[in-house]
Amino acid sequence: MNIRLDGKVALVTGGSGGIGQAIARSLAASGASVAVNYIGNRASADATVSGITDEGGKAIALEADIADMTAVQAMFAQLDATLGAPDILINCAGIDGHGALSWDIDPAAWRRVIEVNLFGSFYCSRQALQRMVPRKSGVILNISSVHETIAWTGYSAYTSSKAALSMLTKTMAQEAAPFGIRVLAVAPGAIQTDINKSVWSDPEQMRDLAEKIPLGRMGQVQEIAGLITFLVSDGGSYVTGTTVFADGGMTDYPDFSHGG
Numbered sequence: 689m690n691i692r693l694d695g696k697v698a699l700v701t702g703g704s705g706g707i708g709q710a711i712a713r714s715l716a717a718s719g720a721s722v723a724v725n726y727i728g729n730r731a732s733a734d735a736t737v738s739g740i741t742d743e744g745g746k747a748i749a750l751e752a753d754i755a756d757m758t759a760v761q762a763m764f765a766q767l768d769a770t771l772g773a774p775d776i777l778i779n780c781a782g783i784d785g786h787g788a789l790s791w792d793i794d795p796a797a798w799r800r801v802i803e804v805n806l807f808g809s810f811y812c813s814r815q816a817l818q819r820m821v822p823r824k825s826g827v828i829l830n831i832s833s834v835h836e837t838i839a840w841t842g843y844s845a846y847t848s849s850k851a852a853l854s855m856l857t858k859t860m861a862q863e864a865a866p867f868g869i870r871v872l873a874v875a876p877g878a879i880q881t882d883i884n885k886s887v888w889s890d891p892e893q894m895r896d897l898a899e900k901i902p903l904g905r906m907g908q909v910q911e912i913a914g915l916i917t918f919l920v921s922d923g924g925s926y927v928t929g930t931t932v933f934a935d936g937g938m939t940d941y942p943d944f945s946h947g948g
């Protein structure tokens with residue numbers, strides 16, 4: 689299937705690295721003009737942009753801490769003035785936070801995870817919807833996680849943020865559907881990026897992780913980016929208010945392949 693997004697404007701938060709960078713590249717390869725949001729790492733954002741423009745695509749970098757509502761507002765104003773109002777928003781920026789039991793963790797660290805993963809997605813979606821509703825068109829895709837349903841010791845803020853993001857997705861989808869706008873989520877499993885480098889660079893931890901995945905391997909960023917490009921295109925026109933899992937079967941309870 690030839691997926692085309694010509695004439696569409698897309699904003700990808702956290703687009704300077706990991707899954708977000710692959711999404712930005714994939715959307716641009718399908719013809720969308722892409723705004724690559726980043727925080728701090730200008731060099732990575734520039735590399736993403738030049739990777740796109742070198743291949744004949746259109747992209748710009750926009751800096752904003754998505755957890756800061758005023759910064760998000762300013763970013764959308766910049767987007768309006770450059771590429772134009774977004775047709776596609778990918779809420780990808782997110783952090784795991786550092787592992788600590790819920791009774792030990794510093795509440796400020798806990799709060800930061802919720803502010804980036806949940807409030808950040810809310811602030812960006814709010815700005816996007818204010819532009820999409822009057823135009824009666826648009827797609828918002830939230831990057832959730834298998835941890836919207838799988839508990840994860842040491843990561844209570846992360847799991848809570850992703851579970852909440854799932855209901856935010858469903859509720860915004862219900863609100864926006866009468867305006868022809870789709871809101872959905874994709875829940876990746878263990879995708880090999882910097883976020884989980886400590887796991888895949890340690891053979892012992894990697895063995896343990898592989899046992900949690902029926903397909904027996906981590907996913908690659910392109911395996912998520914391709915799916916997302918399809919879902920935000922007309923190919924996904926009937927998908928809204930739900931989470932699509934792309935996890936190599938992680939949520940298929942691999943422990944039940946024996947016993948029970």
Ligand code: BGC
Nearest residue numbers: 784833834835877878883884
């Ligand atoms: C986390 C990764 C983790 C994966 C599987 C993701 O949501 O960001 O760090 O490897 O879930 O547990």
